[in-house]
Amino acid sequence: MEQQALKVTNVSKYFGGGFDYRKLVSWCLPVTASRPAVAHVLRDVSFEVRRGEVFGLIGANGSGKSTLVRVLSTLLLPDSGSVEVFGHDVVKASGSVRALINRVSADPSFFRNMSSYENLLFFGRIYGLSPGEIRVLVPEVLRRLGFKEEMASEPMNHLSRGQQQKVAVARSFLTSPVMMLLDEPTTGLDPRSRRDVQRFIRDVQRDHDVTILLTTHDMEEAEILCDRISFIAGGRIVASGTPLELRERVARGRPVEEIDMEDVFMELTGHDLEEDEAPAEMAAHG
Amino acid sequence: MASFTNPMAASRSTGPVILAWAFVERQTNLWKRYWAWELVWLVYGVVNTLAITFIAREVEQAGIAGARDANDLVLFLLLGTLVWAYLSAVLDDISLVITWERWEGTIEHTLMAPVPRWVHLVGMSVFGVLHAIVRTLLIFAIALPFFAVDFSQADWLAAVAVMAVGSVSIAGLGILAGVLPLLYPERGTQMSFMVQAVVLLISGVYYSVEVLPGWLQILSYASPATYILDGIRGAIIEGEGVGALAETLAILALFGALWCRFPSLCSRWRSAGRSAPGS
Ligand SMILES: Nc1ncnc2c1ncn2[C@@H]1O[C@H](COP(=O)(O)OP(=O)(O)OP(=O)(O)O)[C@@H](O)[C@H]1O
Ligand SMILES: [Mg+2]
Numbered sequence: 001m002e003q004q005a006l007k008v009t010n011v012s013k014y015f016g017g018g019f020d021y022r023k024l025v026s027w028c029l030p031v032t033a034s035r036p037a038v039a040h041v042l043r044d045v046s047f048e049v050r051r052g053e054v055f056g057l058i059g060a061n062g063s064g065k066s067t068l069v070r071v072l073s074t075l076l077l078p079d080s081g082s083v084e085v086f087g088h089d090v091v092k093a094s095g096s097v098r099a100l101i102n103r104v105s106a107d108p109s110f111f112r113n114m115s116s117y118e119n120l121l122f123f124g125r126i127y128g129l130s131p132g133e134i135r136v137l138v139p140e141v142l143r144r145l146g147f148k149e150e151m152a153s154e155p156m157n158h159l160s161r162g163q164q165q166k167v168a169v170a171r172s173f174l175t176s177p178v179m180m181l182l183d184e185p186t187t188g189l190d191p192r193s194r195r196d197v198q199r200f201i202r203d204v205q206r207d208h209d210v211t212i213l214l215t216t217h218d219m220e221e222a223e224i225l226c227d228r229i230s231f232i233a234g235g236r237i238v239a240s241g242t243p244l245e246l247r248e249r250v251a252r253g254r255p256v257e258e259i260d261m262e263d264v265f266m267e268l269t270g271h272d273l274e275e276d277e278a279p280a281e282m283a284a285h286g
Numbered sequence: 287m288a289s290f291t292n293p294m295a296a297s298r299s300t301g302p303v304i305l306a307w308a309f310v311e312r313q314t315n316l317w318k319r320y321w322a323w324e325l326v327w328l329v330y331g332v333v334n335t336l337a338i339t340f341i342a343r344e345v346e347q348a349g350i351a352g353a354r355d356a357n358d359l360v361l362f363l364l365l366g367t368l369v370w371a372y373l374s375a376v377l378d379d380i381s382l383v384i385t386w387e388r389w390e391g392t393i394e395h396t397l398m399a400p401v402p403r404w405v406h407l408v409g410m411s412v413f414g415v416l417h418a419i420v421r422t423l424l425i426f427a428i429a430l431p432f433f434a435v436d437f438s439q440a441d442w443l444a445a446v447a448v449m450a451v452g453s454v455s456i457a458g459l460g461i462l463a464g465v466l467p468l469l470y471p472e473r474g475t476q477m478s479f480m481v482q483a484v485v486l487l488i489s490g491v492y493y494s495v496e497v498l499p500g501w502l503q504i505l506s507y508a509s510p511a512t513y514i515l516d517g518i519r520g521a522i523i524e525g526e527g528v529g530a531l532a533e534t535l536a537i538l539a540l541f542g543a544l545w546c547r548f549p550s551l552c553s554r555w556r557s558a559g560r561s562a563p564g565s
Contacts, residue, residue: 073398098400109391111312113319122315125308126399128300155319171395 004087005179005211006049006072011081013042013067013235041067043235045081049228054205054212056226058219058265062277064235065215066105069183072213073103085179102127102172106184108164112157116142116167119156120174127175134174141170144203146196162189169197173204182214186221198224217273219261233269234277302405309409310416313379317417324421327375331425335367336432338492343433360433361523363492368429369515370491372422372449373456374482379414380407380460381478410464411457439525447528448517451538455510458545459485485511510541 016038041064049055059065070076072083074094082089088096110119117138124134139149145166156164165188172180182201186194202225205212216222222229223243230240239246247256250267265273317324342363346356387393396406463478488495488502489511495503506512517534520526528535 070394073394075394075398095400095402098398101398103395103398105394107391109395111316111390111392114312114315118312118315122308122312123395123399125311126305126396126401128305128400 003051004048005051005053005085006047006055006213007082007084008045008047008068008072009082009084011042011045011068011071011078011083012040013064013071013076014038014040014079041235042071042078045232045235045237047230047237047240049211049213051086051211052205052209053227054214054225056222056229057213057215057232058217058222058229058273059215059232059269060217060271060273060275060277063232063271065232066183067235068232069103069105069181069213069215073101073181074098099127100177101179101181102175102177103181104165104168104172104183104185106187108156108161108168110156110164110167113155115153115155116159116170117152119167120171123171124174129175137174138170141174142166145170145200146193162193165189166193166197169200173200176208177210179211180213182212184215184217186216186218194221201225219265219273223261231265231269233271239268302402302408305401305405306409306412309406310413313410313413313417328421328424331371331421332428335364335371335425335429338367339363339429339433357436358523361435362519364429364433364435365518365522366491366515368422368426369511369518370486371425372418373485373511373514375418375421376411376414376453376456377460377463377482377485379417380410380457381463381466381482383410384464385478407461411460414457414460415453437522440522441525441527442521444521444526444528444531445518447535448514448521448531448538451535451542452510452514452517455538455541455545456514458542459510461545485509488512490515510538513537513541 045064045068047055057065057068067076071078072085072090074090074097077091082091084090085097085100088100090097110116111122114122120138121131121134124137125131129137138152142149142152147163147166147170151159151163156167159167165185169185172182180201185201186197189197198221201212201214204210212225214222214225226243228240228242229246230237231246232238239249241249243261244256246264246268247259247261250264251259262273265271271277339360342356342359345351345359346353351359384393387396459481463481466477466481484505488498488506489509490498490506491511495506495512498506513534517531517538520531520534
């Protein structure tokens, strides 16, 4: 298999507003939909992730992390640039890409009235797992995440948010993806559960050769899990490197271990991580 | 954890039938959890069927029609309500699935799975048809004892043939209505309700299409439901066989074939999914 897991080249994404009649007829007539007023959410994003690496993407609310993850998971089309997952283009070979990836989002998103087991059964089945395999794998994965097995037959909406998030992590690893997109996987978890999930991610990554792209607001988490980190601000990658390299860039003679990662982020992006970004700029950049 | 060591999940090759069945299985699990609503729809369906069919008895009692004509009218209305119960159940199941998943918040996870869109649609359609058959048979069984109707002349084989061929074209209509919310996230759901309302008006569910104003009659030619109702009534009231209904069946088959153009339309699902929730 290729050594390069993910290659993102000059990706831009806009969100256009308003009704466009061309969209209405574009499936039967050869016209392309135009983009009226636009928000420029990703700007010329490029980076590469090596196979087996854990790559962290850190940015404030609204900086474009989830949008990028949606582009990588074939849910959004990039407006320009290209993305390759193990050599497969996310637009031209979306089917091959889908078979290789899975994703955890900050919002667990399940069928609320179905039990976690029924949810996992469905989401495993559409990745081609047999009911027999799922029956064997589910208790094993849930146990490793510290999820009580007797909860597995409860409807999802009887579970706490943290418990739901664990089921979401289980759902994505169940299908043995070679590339995981983790969009704030530990948001909303208590410290203990957060450690359970982090340990699980690390173990699976180490033992099963999974490549991981992780977005987070949690600097500590990024340092524990990530081999390399990129800071994203205003839809642009503003700095990349190992945690140590990033520290060294702002050290100016100070010992690197004394430097707080939050300060590194501040200095390199000009933003406070706790602060929301201004909404993406309109029109001018269309 | 054997499966984790499997380096390429992609090497799993699962046939489309098994993948499509996963959707049927999921809908069945959902349906079990929402059994109270199922009961509500059943009661609603029964009441609707009775309420409309009793109009025929009123017509007889008021002396507007003789007993013989009134009996035909009972059958006419009974078949209309039952067929409409069936068609609207299929349409609802298929056309609401996207709205439903959007509401549950699962749509992104379903759409990013390595399942071809047409397999997804076939799975949903199969569930829709099975679900509708169960519900309609129950309504039929409960409503029947209320009316003394004569089925001696009915050609059941022809009726089943019409429903089978017709279901494909209705599934196609359901898919069209269901894709709208994806293509037009803002208004699609409203549009798919409108499709169903218009189909009810133009297809001659409770009257023959001949009573409609001319310009509406033209529209009725474009609705597969018109031919389904025509065929069913022909088979059960007039006792027409498969041979006599060949033309109706051919038209329905043509509708079904037209919908097969859909996979290309559905390839737009991905770009249309852009406004899925969870951002
Ligand atoms: N479907 C959409 N339509 C229009 N604008 C959108 C859409 N999705 C996201 N945006 C805009 O894109 C920008 C980036 O959003 P995104 O969800 O990628 O941020 P994020 O970095 O994941 O933030 P958070 O840390 O809060 O999850 C925001 O300004 C948001 O308003
Ligand atoms: Mg986000």
